[in-house]
Amino acid sequence: MSHPYLLLKSFSVAIHTARFNCYRASIGKIRRTLYHRFYPVLLVNPNGNCYSIRFREPRKIIQLPLDPMTLSDEERRERLSQRKGVKQKMDQQDTIDDSFNSDRYNFLWKLTPEK
Template sequence: MSLCSFTCGALRFSTGYSRHVSSSSLILEPIRRNSTRCSISKQSRCTYPRMYKTTVALADGSTITVRLNQPRKIIKLPMDVLQLTDSERRAIWLGRRKKVETLDESHIEDNFDAGKYWTK
């Protein structure tokens, strides 16, 4: 083992162990305090290990990219209806209404003859 550096009262060797200098003896502690340590009940991190890129569409039309813990493609934020003009508010309301298609009876031609399908 070769001595690399002496900083802040701790000796660091090339093996990856930290040795604290004390008057009585050298104490060996492995440097393994990271996210890959073993955990019995759950991960002890407050952030999720896998974050998905998501596009957020703001009310003014601009977009930003954020990271979420759930996979989503796009999030569209609602617009403030109170700040719109009356014509814009009416256009949004008409777009949200249920569209009902009506059949025009004059265009339906009924030329079906059931007698052609009878056999004698």
């Protein structure tokens, strides 16, 4: 027969349960099979709230887009016009170069006599 203290000690280890509470995430490590590199990033909501998150790309700030359904019709039209932009007309004027002289290129199409 084994010693009762050793039996009690082995039994207490077997029934130990992990306590999952609010302090576990701040004290314990992140348990993952693959440890990817994450960078601290500031996430900005459209209403101005800021959160610090971990992101897979090294960025300083990520700003979430504004929901167009929450805007009034006038603000929505204004934002769409800003997004489309103003197209400028291109005034192209054909400039004809009158200083072309074909005699300068005669050597290109003259055949040299074969020997």
